Amino acid sequence: MSAEAHTSTEYIKHHLQNLTYGKLPAGYQRYDGEILQAKTWTLAHSPQEAKDMGFVAFNLDTLGISLVLGALFIFLFGRVAKKASTGVPTGGQNFVEWVIEFIDNSVRGSFTGRNPMVAPLALTIFVWIFMMNFMDLMPIDWIPGVAEGLGLPYLKAVPTTDPNATFGMSISVFLLVLYYSVKMKGVGGFVGELTLQPFGKFGLPFNLFLEGVNLIAKPVSLALRLFGNMYAGEMIFILIALMGAAWTGFSVGSATLFGSQILLSLGWAIFHILIVTLQAFIFMTLTIVYLDMAHQEHH
């Protein structure tokens, strides 16, 4: 039983570790007891190694999969855009136009300023996050299984379950918010917005504290919401997958667990389609709203 628990823990841990490529210092003891003679760039073979690589390390799975998905998005939409015609739209163009009109309506509904960057930004966010989230609906062991076959120690298929990906986007959005706040209101206007409300100039420290929290909460909540939802969803898939892993031969209990896994993962996957879309939509809408607030004199 303890061996069983051990493998379950390992299974979960294995699924929650990114494929990290980074630098290990000289004298470091590897997972297999090997002591490094010089500092080495290598793949982390344990969560501890990934941690010890520090900041200068790359999650190759997150980067690779999000790059492939982003390129797919650009390729599909770019191909349609290249031969976009005003005639009767067919197939791909129909779909792309449908997505773009949906985004365009969302932007028109929430964004009151004039900025040609917001709508393409929203489109990229929505489609990219949707695709990254959608990787969650792949059967959970397929991609890591293939990676294991290729000799990679870890692989996480869903980039949005890596906080690096979600923070990467939310910090970019945050920088845009700061840029447009300063551009639209001027440095004075922006600082004034941070310090002179809601309590007037005599409540300045308190105002700064409130508005500062308010400001910082934007990128943090944006990234953590997406990460948390996808991470939790992934976790539930992993737990459901464990039921079938408890197979101990042909018995009523094992068969029940196996059947439950199929039913539960089906049910959760169907429910997850909603979350996948909803989280992409929320990230996009909030980005639009934050940028709208950055463009307005008073909010």
Next chain:
Amino acid sequence: MNINATLIAQAIMFALFVWFCMRFVWPPIVGALEARKKQIADGLAAADRGKHELELAAKRATESMHDAKVRASEIIAQAEKRSAQIIDEAKNTAKAEGERMLVAARAEMEQDVFRAREQLRGHVAELVVAGAEKVLRREVDAKAHADLLDAIKNEL
């Protein structure tokens, strides 16, 4: 689950995708959508215009038909009037001619009567003179009484 340089790489990738989308994806598709919207609107407007023009043409056709009818009946009325006029004129002319002929005939008749009377008077005078000559031959010289006889002849 560690925060590392992936964050920065991910942000750069994101920026590149957004830039590409903004440069090559969004404008052509939205442009095509706008153009199609305009095309459809134009088409609908043209259809409306066509319908309106059809209505106008139908109205014009009805009007010109009505005009033609009015004109035709006017022409018929005029023709009738003219024919009546012509008939009247002919009647008048005929009547005038008839009267003229009547007057001429009557004048001729009167002339004839006058002439006949003159002849008759001449004859009567001759007869009277012949009678008187016969009477007087015995008694009177015809030449001596010629003045007298002429005076009588004139009185007849």
